[in-house]
Amino acid sequence: MPSAFLLMLVLSCAPAMADVPPERAVALKHMVTQDCGSCHGLTLKGGLGRPLTAEALAHAEPDGLATIILDGIPGTAMPPWRPLLTDDEALWIAQYLLKAKDPTQ
C-alpha cells in the first residue's frame, strides 16, 4: 500500500509526458522533418523560421513550445497547427525537439 502511494506521488511529480501511439509518433517525426523543416530547415538549423535544435531551444519550456506550435505566433509566418494536431501531439513534438540532439536522425 505505501509503495503504491509512493508510486502515485512520484508519477504526479514527474513532468507530464505526452501520450502518443507509436505509429502516430512516426508520423509526427516525419512532420517535424518535412513540414516544420520547410521553414526551419530539414536539419532544423533554421531558414525563414528560427533554428529548432535542442541547443537553440535550451531555455524553452515544453508547455510554452506546445502553445506556440498550437497557436502560432501572430504577425509572423509561424502558423497555428491546432487544426492538424491535438494538445498531446503538440506537447509530444515540443518534448521531442527539446530532447533530441539531432531530431532528424
Add this chain to the structure above:
Amino acid sequence: MKCALAALMMFCLPFGVMAQTTGGMATGDLGLVIERASGSLVVIDRSDRAAIGRIEGLGDLSHASLTYGPDERFAYVFGRDGGLSKVDILERKVVARTIQAGNSIGGAISDDGRLIAVSNYEPGGIKVFDADTLELVADIPAAGKTVGLVDVPGRRFAWAVWNTGEVFLGDFSGAKPVVRMIGNAGANPFDAVLTDDAHTFLVGLFGEKGVTAFDLWSDAPEPQKFLTDYGKTGEDMPVYKMPHLQSWAFTEGQYALPAVGRHEVLWVDRETQAQVASTPVHGQPVFIIAQPASPFVWVNFATPLNDVVQVIDSRSHQVVATLNPGKAILHMEFAPRGAEVWISSRDDNQVLIYDTRTRMKLAEVPAAAPSGIFFTARAHQTGL
C-alpha cells in the same frame, strides 16, 4: 610550336575520342532531381524517362534549387546550409563547392553565364561568384533575409528583403557592382519572380495583402501594388507552406497567382493589374506553373492537402482536371515544349511522368524524397 602541334593533334582526333572524354553524351534532354533529405541529385534522362545516375555530397538540400550554365553541362546547386556546389552532369560529380553563408535560399545565374548570385538568410544579403571557379566576386549585405533573387538581362540581378520590404537591383556588368534600392514592396516579401519578357519584377507579400510590381524596363521603376484586397470576405487560413513564385504562370495575358492563406488561384490582367477572376481550388497553392504552348496551368498544394495536382484552363478559369499522383507532391517540371510533366512525390519516393494531353501517367522514376525537378532547358530561360 608545341602549341600549334597540340592544336593540330586535337583537330585530328576522331570525334568519338573527344566525346568519350565528356561521357559521350549530350545534355539537352537531361535534368536533375533534388533528393532533399539525402543531399543528393538524381540525373534524369527525359527521352528515356529514366534515372541515369546520382551525384552525392551536396550537404543540406532542404529547400534547395539549382540553375544551369549555358552549356547545359554544369549545374549550380544552392543548399540550405549555405553550400554552393558546381556539379558536372556528364561526369556526375561535384567539381567545386563552397560554404558561402550559414543559411541560404536560392540563386541565379547572370544572362551571360559568368556570374552566380546566391540569396542568403544568415547572414542576409547576396553573394556573387565567378561561375567558373566559384571565387567570390561581390558581397552585398542586406538588413535581413533576402528572397526572390532573379537574374535580369545585362549582368544584373534583382532581389527583395523579407524583413524590410526593400527591393534592390544590382548591376554587375562593370568593374564594380552598382546596387540601388528601387523601392519598398511592402510587408514581408516572401518570394518574387521576373516575367518572361524581363519587363516586370513581381514581389509577393506575406505580411500584407498584395503583390508589388516593378517595371524593370524603366530607368526609374516605381513600386505598383495590386491585389491588395483579395479574399476580403472570409477568414484567411494558416499558411503551412509559403507559395513559390518562380515559374509563376503567365498565360492568356494574365498572371495566375496564389492567394496566400486561401484555397484560391487569382487571375490578374497583365496590362491593367486588375483581378479578373478567381478559381477555387483543392488547397493553398504552392506552385502555379503554365504548361508550355497551352492554355493550361498546373497547381500543387501546401500540406496537409498536398497529394493532389489540379489543372486549370486559363480561358475559363475552371479546374479541368484533378489528379492524385502520389503523396506529398512538391514540384512539377514541364518538358520545354510541354508534352509531358514530371511531378515529384516526396513521400512515395517517386517522380511521376504525365502526358499533358491525356493527363495519364506514362512512367515512374524512383528517387529518395524528391523535391525540385530541373531540366537543362532552364539554362536558356531568363529569370530562373
